[in-house]
Structure formats: structure tokens, C-alpha cells
Amino acid sequence: xxxxxxxxxxxxxxxxxxxxxxxxxxxxxxxxxxxxxxxxxxxxxxxxxxxxxxxxxxxxxxxxxxxxxxxxxxxxxxxxxxxxxxxxxxxxxxxxxxxxxxxxxxxxxxxxxx
Amino acid sequence: xxxxxxxxxxxxxxxxxxxxxxxxxxxxxxxxxxxxxxxxxxxxxxxxxxxxxxxxxxxxxxxxxxxxxxxxxxxxxxxxxxxxxxxxxxxxxxxxxxxxxxxxxxxxxxx
Numbered sequence: 001x002x003x004x005x006x007x008x009x010x011x012x013x014x015x016x017x018x019x020x021x022x023x024x025x026x027x028x029x030x031x032x033x034x035x036x037x038x039x040x041x042x043x044x045x046x047x048x049x050x051x052x053x054x055x056x057x058x059x060x061x062x063x064x065x066x067x068x069x070x071x072x073x074x075x076x077x078x079x080x081x082x083x084x085x086x087x088x089x090x091x092x093x094x095x096x097x098x099x100x101x102x103x104x105x106x107x108x109x110x111x112x113x114x
Numbered sequence: 115x116x117x118x119x120x121x122x123x124x125x126x127x128x129x130x131x132x133x134x135x136x137x138x139x140x141x142x143x144x145x146x147x148x149x150x151x152x153x154x155x156x157x158x159x160x161x162x163x164x165x166x167x168x169x170x171x172x173x174x175x176x177x178x179x180x181x182x183x184x185x186x187x188x189x190x191x192x193x194x195x196x197x198x199x200x201x202x203x204x205x206x207x208x209x210x211x212x213x214x215x216x217x218x219x220x221x222x223x224x225x
Contacts, residue, residue: 004156040123040217041217042116042118042120042202042216042217042218043157043202043215044215045212045213048212090156090157102159102162103157105155105156105157106156107154107155107156108154108155108156
């Protein structure tokens with residue numbers, strides 16, 4: 001099993017551009033999450049999903065959108081990139097809610113907005 | 115400000131030494147997790163603690179959840195270079211029902 005895969009690994013965007021960060025898991029997990037990790041700030045939850053067709057906001061959702069059309073895929077969309085969105089983005093999945101079960105993280109996408 | 119404060123922020127020690135890192139908050143958590151993250155990779159779960167006062171051991175690592183469920187500690191005995199990494203704690207809040215991460219302790223173990 002590949003686990004959680006993320007693409008791309010690195011991306012540089014100009015202010016105002018848009019892009020989609022891809023996340024796929026092959027473990028048939030119901031729960032999926034998007035986090036951003038800034039230096040010295042830990043991980044902050046952007047959006048999460050408890051199953052196909054269901055998404056909800058996390059701690060820092062502004063400037064992002066998500067969709068969950070299948071169990072496997074949970075893409076994160078940035079519509080108008082801003083320098084404040086420069087960060088490392090991690091996707092994660094878990095069979096049950098993260099607090100009681102193991103979250104499996106992808107390798108991350110390093111995004112720079114100039 | 116972080117909901118979970120981790121200390122120290124950086125720690126550099128020699129192989130064979132013991133160390134303790136801390137995760138503190140003024141909030142109460144229903145559960146708390148510890149992760150280790152290596153450069154260029156995502157965090158990997160080490161342990162979940164759910165009961166106040168709970169102690170869990172994972173080989174040379176000992177995790178403790180505070181009696182009041184507001185804090186936790188990670189103790190490593192006889193540290194090895196392979197223990198090098200960023201150690202993150204994460205707690206599930208009662209009011210928001212979501213996971214909140216600390217900023218982490220970056221540990222370097224020199225051979």
C-alpha cells in the first residue's frame with residue numbers, strides 16, 4: 001500500500017494564482033484532514049472530512065476550499081494565492097476520528113507564494 | 115499564542131543521555147497524542163493517552179498524561195542518534211472537538 005500520497009512535492013506560485021493540492025489514500029479511511037505547518041507554529045487544521053460528500057472547517061479555513069467526491073481523494077484548492085499561504089501542507093487520513101485513532105500523514109507539499 | 119506550549123523548543127544532547135520534553139496548556143483535553151517528524155516527512159504517531167495520570171512506555175520512551183489532563187511529558191532514556199527529530203504533541207479539545215498541535219521540540223542526539 002502507498003498510504004497517503006500528495007502531489008506536488010514543491011510549488012512556487014505568484015500572488016493571485018490558483019492551484020489544487022492533491023491528496024489520495026489507499027487505506028479506505030473515512031476521515032481525511034488538511035493541515036498547514038509554519039515554522040515554530042506547529043500544525044493547524046484547515047479542513048477535514050468524515051466521509052465522501054461531507055466536509056467541515058478546521059481552525060484556519062479562510063482562503064481554502066475542499067471537496068470529497070470519493071473516499072480516496074481529498075483535494076485542497078487555493079483560489080487567490082497570498083504570501084500568507086506560504087507553508088508546508090500535510091494531508092492525513094484515519095479510519096476513525098483522529099483523537100482516538102492513528103492519523104497517517106502524507107509527505108507534504110511545500111508551497112511558496114511570491 | 116499556542117494552545118499547547120512545548121518546551122524546550124530546541125534540545126541538543128549526546129548519545130546515551132536522558133531527556134524530558136514537556137507539553138503544557140491551561141486547557142483540559144480529552145486525549146493527547148505525541149508524534150515524531152523527520153525532515154521532509156509527515157509526522158508519525160508515537161502514542162495516544164486518554165486517562166489522567168496515565169503512563170505509557172514504548173521501549174526507551176515514557177509518556178505521561180497529567181492528572182488534570184492539561185499537560186504531558188515525554189521522557190527518553192539513553193537517547194540514540196535515531197531519536198533525532200521534531201516531537202509534536204496534539205490534544206483533542208472538549209469545546210472545539212478538534213486536534214490542536216503544539217509547535218514542537220526539535221531534538222538532536224549527537225553520536
